[in-house]
Amino acid sequence: MRRAVYPGSYDPATNGHVxxxxxxAGLFDELVVAVMINKNKKGLFTVDERIDMLSxxxxxVPNVRMDSWHGLLVEYCRQQEIETIVxxxxxVSDFDxxxxxxxxxxxxxxxxxxxxxxxxxxxxxxxxxVKEVATYGGDVSHLVPENVHKRLTERLTES
Amino acid sequence: MRRAVYPGSYDPATNGHVxxxxxxAGLFDELVVAVMINKNKKGLFTVDERIDMLSxxxxxVPNVRMDSWHGLLVEYCRQQEIETIVxxxxxVSDFDxxxxxxxxxxxxxxxxxxxxxxxxxxxxxxxxxVKEVATYGGDVSHLVPENVHKRLTERLTES
Amino acid sequence: MRRAVYPGSYDPATNGHVxxxxxxAGLFDELVVAVMINKNKKGLFTVDERIDMLSxxxxxVPNVRMDSWHGLLVEYCRQQEIETIVxxxxxVSDFDxxxxxxxxxxxxxxxxxxxxxxxxxxxxxxxxxVKEVATYGGDVSHLVPENVHKRLTERLTES
Amino acid sequence: MRRAVYPGSYDPATNGHVxxxxxxAGLFDELVVAVMINKNKKGLFTVDERIDMLSxxxxxVPNVRMDSWHGLLVEYCRQQEIETIVxxxxxVSDFDxxxxxxxxxxxxxxxxxxxxxxxxxxxxxxxxxVKEVATYGGDVSHLVPENVHKRLTERLTES
Amino acid sequence: MRRAVYPGSYDPATNGHVxxxxxxAGLFDELVVAVMINKNKKGLFTVDERIDMLSxxxxxVPNVRMDSWHGLLVEYCRQQEIETIVxxxxxVSDFDxxxxxxxxxxxxxxxxxxxxxxxxxxxxxxxxxVKEVATYGGDVSHLVPENVHKRLTERLTES
Amino acid sequence: MRRAVYPGSYDPATNGHVxxxxxxAGLFDELVVAVMINKNKKGLFTVDERIDMLSxxxxxVPNVRMDSWHGLLVEYCRQQEIETIVxxxxxVSDFDxxxxxxxxxxxxxxxxxxxxxxxxxxxxxxxxxVKEVATYGGDVSHLVPENVHKRLTERLTES
Numbered sequence: 001m002r003r004a005v006y007p008g009s010y011d012p013a014t015n016g017h018v019x020x021x022x023x024x025a026g027l028f029d030e031l032v033v034a035v036m037i038n039k040n041k042k043g044l045f046t047v048d049e050r051i052d053m054l055s056x057x058x059x060x061v062p063n064v065r066m067d068s069w070h071g072l073l074v075e076y077c078r079q080q081e082i083e084t085i086v087x088x089x090x091x092v093s094d095f096d097x098x099x100x101x102x103x104x105x106x107x108x109x110x111x112x113x114x115x116x117x118x119x120x121x122x123x124x125x126x127x128x129x130v131k132e133v134a135t136y137g138g139d140v141s142h143l144v145p146e147n148v149h150k151r152l153t154e155r156l157t158e159s
Numbered sequence: 160m161r162r163a164v165y166p167g168s169y170d171p172a173t174n175g176h177v178x179x180x181x182x183x184a185g186l187f188d189e190l191v192v193a194v195m196i197n198k199n200k201k202g203l204f205t206v207d208e209r210i211d212m213l214s215x216x217x218x219x220v221p222n223v224r225m226d227s228w229h230g231l232l233v234e235y236c237r238q239q240e241i242e243t244i245v246x247x248x249x250x251v252s253d254f255d256x257x258x259x260x261x262x263x264x265x266x267x268x269x270x271x272x273x274x275x276x277x278x279x280x281x282x283x284x285x286x287x288x289v290k291e292v293a294t295y296g297g298d299v300s301h302l303v304p305e306n307v308h309k310r311l312t313e314r315l316t317e318s
Numbered sequence: 319m320r321r322a323v324y325p326g327s328y329d330p331a332t333n334g335h336v337x338x339x340x341x342x343a344g345l346f347d348e349l350v351v352a353v354m355i356n357k358n359k360k361g362l363f364t365v366d367e368r369i370d371m372l373s374x375x376x377x378x379v380p381n382v383r384m385d386s387w388h389g390l391l392v393e394y395c396r397q398q399e400i401e402t403i404v405x406x407x408x409x410v411s412d413f414d415x416x417x418x419x420x421x422x423x424x425x426x427x428x429x430x431x432x433x434x435x436x437x438x439x440x441x442x443x444x445x446x447x448v449k450e451v452a453t454y455g456g457d458v459s460h461l462v463p464e465n466v467h468k469r470l471t472e473r474l475t476e477s
Numbered sequence: 478m479r480r481a482v483y484p485g486s487y488d489p490a491t492n493g494h495v496x497x498x499x500x501x502a503g504l505f506d507e508l509v510v511a512v513m514i515n516k517n518k519k520g521l522f523t524v525d526e527r528i529d530m531l532s533x534x535x536x537x538v539p540n541v542r543m544d545s546w547h548g549l550l551v552e553y554c555r556q557q558e559i560e561t562i563v564x565x566x567x568x569v570s571d572f573d574x575x576x577x578x579x580x581x582x583x584x585x586x587x588x589x590x591x592x593x594x595x596x597x598x599x600x601x602x603x604x605x606x607v608k609e610v611a612t613y614g615g616d617v618s619h620l621v622p623e624n625v626h627k628r629l630t631e632r633l634t635e636s
Numbered sequence: 637m638r639r640a641v642y643p644g645s646y647d648p649a650t651n652g653h654v655x656x657x658x659x660x661a662g663l664f665d666e667l668v669v670a671v672m673i674n675k676n677k678k679g680l681f682t683v684d685e686r687i688d689m690l691s692x693x694x695x696x697v698p699n700v701r702m703d704s705w706h707g708l709l710v711e712y713c714r715q716q717e718i719e720t721i722v723x724x725x726x727x728v729s730d731f732d733x734x735x736x737x738x739x740x741x742x743x744x745x746x747x748x749x750x751x752x753x754x755x756x757x758x759x760x761x762x763x764x765x766v767k768e769v770a771t772y773g774g775d776v777s778h779l780v781p782e783n784v785h786k787r788l789t790e791r792l793t794e795s
Numbered sequence: 796m797r798r799a800v801y802p803g804s805y806d807p808a809t810n811g812h813v814x815x816x817x818x819x820a821g822l823f824d825e826l827v828v829a830v831m832i833n834k835n836k837k838g839l840f841t842v843d844e845r846i847d848m849l850s851x852x853x854x855x856v857p858n859v860r861m862d863s864w865h866g867l868l869v870e871y872c873r874q875q876e877i878e879t880i881v882x883x884x885x886x887v888s889d890f891d892x893x894x895x896x897x898x899x900x901x902x903x904x905x906x907x908x909x910x911x912x913x914x915x916x917x918x919x920x921x922x923x924x925v926k927e928v929a930t931y932g933g934d935v936s937h938l939v940p941e942n943v944h945k946r947l948t949e950r951l952t953e954s
Binding site for chain 6: 567571600601602603606610613614615616619
């Protein structure tokens with residue numbers, strides 16, 4: 001069985017993330033979407049909320065499951081017997097850091113990282129850009145899944 | 160009437176900023192230099208001080224005016240009926256983020272972003288580099304307008 | 319009157335070029351699309367054919383006209399009293415060369431270059447990629463204007 | 478069955494290519510190494526020679542086979558029922574072009590491209606660099622498989 | 637006498653730093669490794685600890701000495717009569733900022749910056765990546781000098 | 796004695812080259828400017844003409860001498876007992892290739908490559924850009940040494 005993990009912070013998931021999930025799920029027998037927990041950085045959504053939103057936005061994709069992890073990604077891969085990490089590669093500025101991480105992870109554990117190109121439609125998208133625009137009242141309904149849009153609007157109204 | 164906005168934090172303006180202002184002012188009927196307010200980041204100068212310094216440094220350019228804005232730049236453009244954003248593009252590391260912002264802004268509002276090349280003389284200049292050098296007593300008199308240099312020296316002596 | 323030139327080889331025009339033409343035409347009183355003649359490089363289409371295809375694909379845009387030029391672009395700008403060059407900036411690998419050309423042109427003549435972001439949908443498009451795919455029988459109908467697609471198919475069948 | 482193709486010109490294969498082949502073979506049920514034929518470019522080795530050298534250098538990897546192809550890579554994938562293209566991503570300068578090709582191929586056919594990081598040891602390696610160094614008598618024995626080194630020395634002595 | 641300074645934060649030194657020190661020491665009569673003090677950023681190790689670890693890891697290199705500095709690097713160079721700054725250039729994302737600093741320093745003082753390529757083996761290494769991996773219990777023994785590994789393990793166990 | 800070589804094609808030398816020569820000459824006891832001969836590429840000037848122009852443009856710099864070489868640069872270094880290669884690093888697009896060459900040369904021979912930042916004034920300059928502009932009658936007198944300008948004008952009038 002070929003399994004891969006697609007790690008990220010997903011705070012919240014964008015259409016770009018969902019697009020990568022759908023495409024990557026077609027290439028592996030199982031795809032785990034792992035919300036990486038960063039204790040030093042308070043997110044807009046809790047980890048559970050992020051997983052909820054991801055699950056709902058991809059509920060029609062059968063071989064995807066959600067999880068969360070705090071620690072080294074390669075340790076997660078070892079425990080879960082996952083041999084491949086999937087990453088979306090959006091921009092040149094991501095490239096250097098991601099390549100360094102990939103080489104480090106390969107050397108630490110033998111786990112390989114496979115990079116996917118973004119859908120051109122979403123190449124400029126990031127969670128932080130979406131939050132920045134939404135905070136100031138810009139319309140992001142075409143940039144995130146419908147359920148994310150609803151929760152994002154609620155959350156920003158609360159605060 | 161062709162109007163453009165040149166947004167930035169200008170904390171403080173450098174010779175590079177003033178060079179772009181002069182060149183961009185020649186290409187549009189009116190150029191608005193907009194100090195973008197970031198409530199999460201305390202600057203070295205207040206927004207009013209930044210506007211003052213910019214105004215003085217460009218007082219001989221007739222079709223430039225200063226303003227400040229807190230919120231989405233494209234909302235400012237809508238209110239002010241501005242159809243173009245002007246940006247200086249200094250380095251490849253700026254490129255990705257700026258392209259993403261430009262595409263986001265274009266999709267949100269139809270407002271276009273036009274990127275200008277820097278004057279090679281000032282291609283290595285940034286406000287933060289100027290502040291870092293000046294803080295440690297380095298001579299930045301050839302890197303910022305004369306009035307900025309005077310105020311910068313005063314401010315750094317105060318603190 | 320604000321005039322700009324959008325130079326290129328357009329062998330042939332893609333949807334990406336047409337998108338930049340439409341968007342740039344909205345920012346200037348007149349936009350000249352200039353086919354730059356390179357005597358050392360035989361194109362797939364003659365300069366006249368390229369101009370024909372461009373004209374047809376943008377015939378609904380009132381303030382655009384086509385021209386061709388052999389020589390320095392800034393000399394063309396001088397003769398035509400054009401103060402601005404417009405360029406699409408697709409990828410980081412374009413960035414360095416284009417910035418160098420822009421700085422050279424600015425120093426030679428004072429003519430400024432303004433860079434526009436690509437429509438994300440067409441960010442991966444180039445004339446040479448289109449020709450390569452079409453040569454091997456790939457479907458490029460969604461990548462070029464309809465009239466270009468028709469002529470491209472004819473041309474590749476002839477040869 | 479998960480199958481992938483690793484395309485290239487392999488004129489000749491380097492240790493970097495062989496490293497990617499070994500690592501990619503571990504991630505798929507079958508890996509096809511496809512020598513892409515470019516009729517406009519005379520190589521140092523014939524396509525058959527390149528395939529021979531590749532086969533020999535990877536003969537201990539069970540699920541790899543060699544092939545050659547002239548035409549669109551996605552057409553090859555369609556005929557061979559391959560759903561994934563594997564590429565090594567060595568340097569930022571490769572990145573833009575490769576991303577454009579990946580997006581084009583995805584749109585033409587649905588075939589996905591997965592990029593792998595290079596082994597840091599071989600990150601500076603390319604076939605052309607190897608040939609350049611070997612042509613002038615430099616020692617490349619640690620940069621290419623032993624059989625490639627032997628043939629390369631013979632070929633360069635002949636000519 | 638040709639002297640150079642190799643500045644950094646070295647919190648802690650990696651095998652990549654030690655490799656640059658050894659190679660650079662061969663090119664100058666004296667090489668000063670200067671730990672730059674950043675009062676706004678609490679490190680994992682004190683400046684003295686960093687110097688200790690660096691000294692021990694390079695004790696067999698005769699013409700290297702350690703120092704620390706708080707302030708402008710070019711002021712340090714002036715006081716110490718050093719005419720050259722040495723930097724390792726690991727990735728494109730470093731490139732822009734480092735080039736800007738080099739040009740700024742050259743203009744402020746005439747001191748030149750010389751950039752060295754990394755050993756490919758260590759091209760993906762950085763102090764922060766090492767700390768991140770070690771914090772989560774990953775094995776970094778092949779990435780840092782032995783004495784650094786020992787102290788790093790102790791420090792992370794303490795906290 | 797610290798010696799370095801500054802290799803290039805210098806067809807012809809620009810102000811950017813001369814600037815690097817002057818600055819690098821200050822950092823080494825002797826600087827050799829080596830015109831690399833490429834038999835596959837006919838230049839605008841012969842190798843002797845290039846050396847003549849370089850010599851004249853730097854005749855006031857005492858510790859510089861000119862040479863030419865056909866073959867591996869590291870073999871030249873070995874024969875001449877040179878331990879350092881100096882390169883100007885103008886743009887990100889140069890960076891990858893130059894880093895690969897530097898790592899290859901270091902592994903082949905132990906010879907190190909040191910990269911210098913360009914003078915910002917000349918950061919957009921290249922021999923090919925100068926020739927392109929001059930060919931079409933553009934004024935390049937401020938971009939190349941006076942003697943190069945004179946010969947360039949003569950050469951382009953002849954042909």
